[in-house]
Amino acid sequence: MKDNYIPEVDVTTDKIKISARNVQVYYGENHAIKDVSVEIQDKTVTAFIGPSGCGKSTFLRCINRMNDTIDICRVEGDILIDGEDIYDRNVDPVQLRAKVGMVFQKPNPFPKSIYDNVAYGPRIHGLARNKTELDEIVERALKRAAIWNEVKDRLQAPGTGLSGGQQQRLCIARAIATEPEVLLMDEPCSALDPIATAQVEELIDELRQDYSVVIVTHSMQQAARVSQKTAFFHLGHLVEYGETDKIFTSPEDPRTESYITGRIG
Amino acid sequence: MSNFLNVAPTTLLVLAVLILTGIAYVSARSRAMSSAGGDARKLHSLPGYYGYNAAMLTAIPALFVLVIWMLLQPVLIQNAVIEMIPASAVSEGSSVNLVMSDVRRVADGLNGAVKSGALTADAAKALTAADDVRSVLAGTGVALGSDVTAEVLAAAQRYRGMQSTGQVLMTAVVSLIAIAGLLIALRATTKTFRARNMVERFVLSLLIVAASLAILTTVGIVFSMLFETINFFKLHPWQDFFLGSKWAPNFRGDSDLSILPLLWGTLYISIIALLVAVPIGLFAAIYLSEYANSKVRAVAKPLLEILAGIPTIVYGLFALLTVGPFLVNLFGRGEDGILGVDWMSGATSVLTAGLVMGIMLIPFVSSLSDDIINAVPQSLRDGSFGLGATHSETIRQVVLPAALPGIVGAILLAASRAIGETMIVVLGAGAIARISPNPLEAMTTITTRIVSQLTGDTDFASPETLVAFALGLTLFVLTLGLNVLALYIVRKYREQYE
Numbered sequence: 032m033k034d035n036y037i038p039e040v041d042v043t044t045d046k047i048k049i050s051a052r053n054v055q056v057y058y059g060e061n062h063a064i065k066d067v068s069v070e071i072q073d074k075t076v077t078a079f080i081g082p083s084g085c086g087k088s089t090f091l092r093c094i095n096r097m098n099d100t101i102d103i104c105r106v107e108g109d110i111l112i113d114g115e116d117i118y119d120r121n122v123d124p125v126q127l128r129a130k131v132g133m134v135f136q137k138p139n140p141f142p143k144s145i146y147d148n149v150a151y152g153p154r155i156h157g158l159a160r161n162k163t164e165l166d167e168i169v170e171r172a173l174k175r176a177a178i179w180n181e182v183k184d185r186l187q188a189p190g191t192g193l194s195g196g197q198q199q200r201l202c203i204a205r206a207i208a209t210e211p212e213v214l215l216m217d218e219p220c221s222a223l224d225p226i227a228t229a230q231v232e233e234l235i236d237e238l239r240q241d242y243s244v245v246i247v248t249h250s251m252q253q254a255a256r257v258s259q260k261t262a263f264f265h266l267g268h269l270v271e272y273g274e275t276d277k278i279f280t281s282p283e284d285p286r287t288e289s290y291i292t293g294r295i296g
Numbered sequence: 297m298s299n300f301l302n303v304a305p306t307t308l309l310v311l312a313v314l315i316l317t318g319i320a321y322v323s324a325r326s327r328a329m330s331s332a333g334g335d336a337r338k339l340h341s342l343p344g345y346y347g348y349n350a351a352m353l354t355a356i357p358a359l360f361v362l363v364i365w366m367l368l369q370p371v372l373i374q375n376a377v378i379e380m381i382p383a384s385a386v387s388e389g390s391s392v393n394l395v396m397s398d399v400r401r402v403a404d405g406l407n408g409a410v411k412s413g414a415l416t417a418d419a420a421k422a423l424t425a426a427d428d429v430r431s432v433l434a435g436t437g438v439a440l441g442s443d444v445t446a447e448v449l450a451a452a453q454r455y456r457g458m459q460s461t462g463q464v465l466m467t468a469v470v471s472l473i474a475i476a477g478l479l480i481a482l483r484a485t486t487k488t489f490r491a492r493n494m495v496e497r498f499v500l501s502l503l504i505v506a507a508s509l510a511i512l513t514t515v516g517i518v519f520s521m522l523f524e525t526i527n528f529f530k531l532h533p534w535q536d537f538f539l540g541s542k543w544a545p546n547f548r549g550d551s552d553l554s555i556l557p558l559l560w561g562t563l564y565i566s567i568i569a570l571l572v573a574v575p576i577g578l579f580a581a582i583y584l585s586e587y588a589n590s591k592v593r594a595v596a597k598p599l600l601e602i603l604a605g606i607p608t609i610v611y612g613l614f615a616l617l618t619v620g621p622f623l624v625n626l627f628g629r630g631e632d633g634i635l636g637v638d639w640m641s642g643a644t645s646v647l648t649a650g651l652v653m654g655i656m657l658i659p660f661v662s663s664l665s666d667d668i669i670n671a672v673p674q675s676l677r678d679g680s681f682g683l684g685a686t687h688s689e690t691i692r693q694v695v696l697p698a699a700l701p702g703i704v705g706a707i708l709l710a711a712s713r714a715i716g717e718t719m720i721v722v723l724g725a726g727a728i729a730r731i732s733p734n735p736l737e738a739m740t741t742i743t744t745r746i747v748s749q750l751t752g753d754t755d756f757a758s759p760e761t762l763v764a765f766a767l768g769l770t771l772f773v774l775t776l777g778l779n780v781l782a783l784y785i786v787r788k789y790r791e792q793y794e
Contacts, residue, residue, distance in 0.1 A: 097681060097682065100677075100681060102589065125684050125685070125686050126684065127684075128681060128682055128683065129683070129684030130684075132682065132683070133682035133683075135675060135678060135679060135682070139673070139675035139679040141679065141680070142676075142694075142697060142698045151693070152683040155683070155684065155685050155689055156684060202679065205683065206682070206683065209683055209684060
């Protein structure tokens with residue numbers, strides 16, 4: 032089951048970055064997330080797996096309050112990042128999202144140049160004092176996202192002109208340009224071919240040196256390859272959460288076992 | 297011709313063809329069924345298709361020939377009869393065409409007299425110029441301007457004769473074609489005949505005809521304008537039209553007919569209209585598509601679109617009765633006015649027309665922009681929110697740039713409507729052609745001058761009338777250019793985002 036071609040980097044910390052307690056999410060009448068409590072470690076890749084409609088994307092979107100943009104969505108319970116309740120009245124969701132970056136299922140570069148795509152966040156948040164600093168931030172982000180060599184000669188070309196895999200890495204560069212502490216990825220490889228997927232996975236593994244990465248995926252191989260921790264969601268419940276190795280080799284819950292062996296899904 | 301139902305013989309002919317069509321449907325259908333031994337499953341197509349096929353073959357060629365015949369017959373008869381009119385019969389100051397219309401009136405009058413029973417058919421034929429044809433016809437309700445000469449009467453009789461021969465021939469040919477179509481269709485109706493394919497091919501050609509009619513009409517409009525425009529430029533130098541500086545039509549001749557003052561008025565009013573419509577329309581669209589919740593949207597959008605349904609003449613009245621006087625109060629009347637200035641003397645002005653036209657264009661801009669903003673993928677907005685952008689930053693920096701080409705297209709479409717608008721400027725802008733930068737003065741536009749040059753007593757041989765066509769064609773080229781540009785931009789935008 033496990034495809035170990037990415038060398039394991041030792042997890043040096045077990046500091047808790049995100050801590051969710053009794054989270055409930057409702058879409059109108061529909062109870063989408065039922066009493067989920069989970070603690071996500073810093074500088075770790077955590078994978079959320081589960082069948083379609085199990086609530087893993089919904090839960091991911093709670094972590095940066097993207098669900099606020101949906102009128103009928105209601106969140107109860109506490110989610111703490113570094114011990115601070117992000118659903119507190121004093122927290123500005125816009126500021127929060129600068130701290131918790133997000134990469135989406137479909138690559139969604141803005142209809143701007145590659146440079147402007149990456150510079151978008153830093154410009155909004157005023158992270159650069161002058162053009163030189165901005166140039167440095169853009170270059171660093173593109174290098175970090177392992178796409179610098181491919182685009183360094185055409186930074187002014189439109190971001191929409193890149194291939195799918197390049198676009199997705201551009202979106203990752205765009206997300207890390209604002210220097211987030213947490214990176215949320217919602218099925219980042221589902222629209223990519225196997226080679227682009229491999230590149231993005233490699234990148235995810237590198238990113239965990241600096242960030243806490245949470246990734247939602249439909250591919251169990253991918254979860255096994257890139258993550259150190261795995262959470263299995265089923266029908267809105269968090270069924271099982273633990274070390275990836277353990278989840279995939281000796282799951283405790285029969286539902287987890289059924290899912291990873293392909294009996295339910 | 298016997299006329300027992302007291303309807304035109306052509307109507308009877310059409311009725312006959314339609315009855316034949318009905319017969320064709322029923323008989324082909326039953327023939328198909330019997331060829332399959334009563335089992336519809338053995339037929340190539342559903343039985344109805346055989347019926348439709350036969351009905352088509354019966355009705356369409358026959359009716360087509362009928363229409364062509366009715367279009368051509370008057371032309372052919374006229375050409376034959378016109379030769380009978382000697383040059384001497386055409387009096388001073390008149391023309392062959394005027395005599396010809398007399399001939400037609402006499403012929404129609406005689407037909408009417410026979411029909412109403414005032415004359416027998418033989419008596420009508422036997423009339424000579426010596427009989428007082430004018431009073432005979434006056435008795436049946438046909439008034440003639442002068443006494444009927446021998447030549448005109450002879451021509452009229454010939455006209456009647458050819459008309460009735462033509463009618464008989466037409467009836468014969470059309471019925472023959474209908475019957476032939478019916479027989480051919482029935483012969484072809486066997487269980488293996490692919491009736492369904494035939495019917496579908498027919499429907500396809502129907503669609504093609506509809507599409508080409510729309511295009512041909514446009515071409516026809518352009519050509520009719522083009523010929524009159526060419527006539528105009530034969531009578532009037534093009535240098536004056538395009539490069540002159542004065543618009544002063546004078547029906548005794550020797551007019552200054554330059555488009556430039558009119559073009560200036562048109563563009564000035566359009567620009568003011570766009571200055572009003574684009575910001576308001578765009579902001580309304582942004583509010584409706586990005587901020588308004590579904591309840592507000594459900595009420596506000598139809599309300600805004602009601603503006604689009606108001607006839608432009610009503611906007612014109614609004615300009616004349618409300619906006620114009622208000623502006624005079626504001627900018628005019630010296631000490632009595634609101635601002636105490638005396639810049640504006642009359643209610644009609646560029647500003648009046650521009651403001652009201654702008655109001656007219658608001659729903660146009662807002663509803664097109666709203667559609668375009670809604671078409672920007674949600675994933676782009678999510679991407680921007682996910683980076684910690686606020687809603688307004690997202691709109692300003694992501695949504696609007698993405699929608700910009702489409703919005704430009706919408707603005708250009710609005711501009712071409714503004715340039716072609718007539719009723720608001722007729723009532724709101726005044727009638728003085730001049731090139732002036734002052735928006736509080738009355739000016740006039742191309743469209744209003746077209747109206748004024750073509751209303752009243754017109755002589756289609758004078759440049760003062762024909763200039764209307766040159767103006768119309770220029771306007772057409774202008775708006776066509778804008779529309780093509782707008783469509784080009786909108787299409788380019790679409791390629792980028794799908």
